[in-house]
Amino acid sequence: MPRTVFNEEHEAFRQMVRDFLAKEAVPHLQDWVAAKSVPRDFYRRLGELGLLGMEVPEEYGGGAQTGHHFGAVLAQEVARAGATLGTAMTHSNIILPYLLHFATEEQKRRWVPGCVSGDLLLSIAMTEPGTGSDLAGIQTRAALSEDGSHYVLNGAKTFITGGTQCDLVLVVCRTSPAPADDRRGGLSILVVDAASEGFTVGRSLHKIGLHASDTAELSFTDVRVPAENLLGEQGGGFSLLGRNLGRERLVIAVQAAAAAEAAVTFAREYTRDRQVFGKPVASFQNTKFVLAECATEVEAARLIAYEALERDARGELSPDYAAMAKLFCTETASRVIDKCLQLHGGYGYMLEYPIARLYADTRVMRIYGGTSEVMKTIIAKSIGL
Incomplete structure (x- = not known):
């Protein structure tokens, strides 16, 4: 059937992706499955080809494309080749938009270029051992210091895609009690540096599938998160x-x-x-x-x-x-x-x-x-x- 939503530029991109996957992904699939992750150098290679920032503005090193059409072509070719990109599509298509849409200009300049190049890998931590789809039940908490300079984060997360390799984790946490009339209120998103003291990567989880995509448990024990790492407004996370x-x-x-x-x-x-x-x-x-x-x-x-x-x-x-x-x-x-x-x-x-x-x-x-x-x-x- 004709792909009427795609133009000649998309089809040229399709051929480039098809050739790339055949040479640099498919031959290594079994090694990546055995390792339960994709090497960091491969993510940097994706960055070199512009595959991690197709919708990111040029000023941050991206391709400045509108919409998800190039991402759709990439998904089709990965499936066609029976290949994997590890956590790359979660990183670029699902998590990176949070920074593009909700980060301050200073935050964007600090984080987005590294995300586009593959030097910084992203994870997002929502799910907790006792909280799945009902995010209002999140128990991970962050308390703002008296001087307002940082948050102190405590809690645990599970089923975190890219958790073992991430450099930055967008942590959904409770920064204030939920109002009586809105149990979703009081949630915030903090961008946590994986090198922070008190941040711990727990078990690498064994899944039915997606064996080359790492999934982990994370824990936070008195992790100090700079106040300037708050994404959006405090309490506006949901x-x-x-x-x-x-x-x-x-x-x-x-x-x-x-x-x-x-x-x-x-x-x-x-x-x-x-x-x-x-x-x-x-x-x-x-x-x-x-x-x-x-x-x-x-x-x-x-x-x-x-x-x-x-x-x-x-x-x-x-x-x-x-x-x-x-x-x-x-x-x-x-x-x-x-x-x-x-x-x-x-x-x-x-x-x-x-x-x-x-x-x-x-x-x-x-x-x-x-x-x-x-x-x-x-x-x-x-x-x-």
């Missing part, structure tokens, strides 16, 4: 999170649609080559019908993801449409990838095949960025329920 969640859900929707599209390609090629009862698996009616269903679902997912892309570029992506895109694309990806794995038979269960990695890697898309159940709640409210 508002910042809400304003950025639409983009996060768009990114996940695009990645899910790309994964589903890649799964159909993998299954089509495998069933053409695989012989059963003396003929290709692709020649059986069941195979044709299954892949026809999958191709149709992928086209629908792609269209809603592309519409979300266009709305985002125009500044018109509403919370309910972002939720619809994430819900539909992630649920579709799960169904499609499962069917495509089944067509691989026993080999589909082997991690040396990209369909198996897709199956494991995409499962979490229905959880992070807001679970499918949370997306349904948002959509229900938008239709008056």
Whole structure:
């Protein structure tokens, strides 16, 4: 199907990314999986190619692009190659926008160029051992010193993407008690230097998938955070999170649609080559019908993801449409990838095949960025329920 949302510049970028992944990512995949992370030098290489700051203004070293279209191309090519960029897309597409949209000019000049070059890696710490989607229940606390020069941060976080390699962590914490009429009030975001005394990286967590993306537990014991590292206004953290969640859900929707599209390609090629009862698996009616269903679902997912892309570029992506895109694309990806794995038979269960990695890697898309159940709640409210 024609990619009407992409122009010639996007397609030239696509070819560059495709060549780069074939030479510098795919050959190292198994080593990265074994190490449970991607080397720092690879992130710097991404920075050299401009892949970490495509939407960052030129004055901070970025590409000054509007919208997520180049990011979508990158996601499609990573899925197509069965490759990984570690935590790079979380760093650049989900966390870096917090600095671009909400940091002061001084903060931007201090942090953003290093984020674009790959010299500074970002994490965001929201989830706690006892608090998942309900961020109002956050217990990590930061108290402002009497002279107002710094905060003292205490608490623990879990499921933190990039937690073992990060240089800066955006920590969502409670800086004041929640008002009786707003349990989300009193939350703030502090940018914490990972070299701070009292900051500890705990266990590197073992996940079902995303094995080359490090995920960790973090703890903070009397960590002194300079007051100038407050992002936005004190007590306004939840508002910042809400304003950025639409983009996060768009990114996940695009990645899910790309994964589903890649799964159909993998299954089509495998069933053409695989012989059963003396003929290709692709020649059986069941195979044709299954892949026809999958191709149709992928086209629908792609269209809603592309519409979300266009709305985002125009500044018109509403919370309910972002939720619809994430819900539909992630649920579709799960169904499609499962069917495509089944067509691989026993080999589909082997991690040396990209369909198996897709199956494991995409499962979490229905959880992070807001679970499918949370997306349904948002959509229900938008239709008056």
